[in-house]
Amino acid sequence: MDIEVILNKKLDKLGAEGDLVKxxxxxxxxxxIPNGLATIATTTTKAQVERLKKMRAEREEKEKEQALELASKIGSLRLTFNLLGEKETNKVFGAVTTQDICERLLQAGIEVDRKKISLDRPLKESGLHVVPIHIHHDVLAQLQVEIIFPKKEKEAEKESSQEKAKKGDKKKKDKKEKKEKQLKKTKAKKAEDSST
Structure with missing residues (x-):
């Protein structure tokens, strides 16, 4: 036998607070009823429904405002992950998961349940990715996640040695030009002295 009750709290698969359910x-x-989750629907308790619905509407509006504020914070972020990989194939070794994104957001002072981050599969390609985050049933945030390849030590050393070589070549060239100028001056001076 079914009876009508008024829910005092939101219950999954039943309804929200203030709902009249069988x-x-x-x-x-x-x-x-013993756990205070519902009360039997009578004529007097049905008057409470309106009060509970008003409270629910106010709470949901407040939650939505907070979600919109959080979505704007997340939308302004750009998380960068350094992963090893091959530039030629654009593939990385390892991947960026919802857990990795969640931890980085936490470091930025934003706490998000990782189940709300929508990733079909972990991110494995370099470049910029837009990751949707369901903050509220009416609010969806767009997070920018960039995966880049860090310069390997050998590449960095090679670049720095090339820069040093260029600087050394320039110094040698400057010294050579300086010596040539001094030689010209001394030859000119000798020529002057010999003519007088």
């Missing part, structure tokens, strides 16, 4: 009499008597 449930099995045993479920209502043994679980919902």
């Amino acid at each position: 449930v099995k009499a045993g479920f209502a008597r043994n679980y919902l």
Whole structure:
């Protein structure tokens, strides 16, 4: 036998607070009512429904405002991950998962449940990716995640040695030009001295 109850709190698969729902009499008597999750729907308790619905609407509006604020913070972020990989194939070794994104967001002072981050599969390609995050049932944030290849030590050493070589070549060239100028001056001076 079913009875009507008014939910005092939001319950998954049943409804939100203030909803008038039909449930099995045993479920209502043994679980919902003793735990304060619902009350039996009578003429007096139905008056409470309006009050509960108003409270729910206010709470949901506040939650939505907070979600929009959080979405704008997330939208302004750009998380960068350095992964090893091959530039030729654009493939990386390892991957960026929802857990990695969640930890980086936490470092930025934003706490998000990793289940709300929508990734079909971990990110394994370099470049810029847009990751949707479901903050609220009406609010979706777009997070920018960039995967780059760090310069390997050998590449960095090679570049720095090339720069040093260029600087050394320039110094040698400057010294050579300076010596040539001095030689010209001394030859000119000798020529002057010999003519007088």
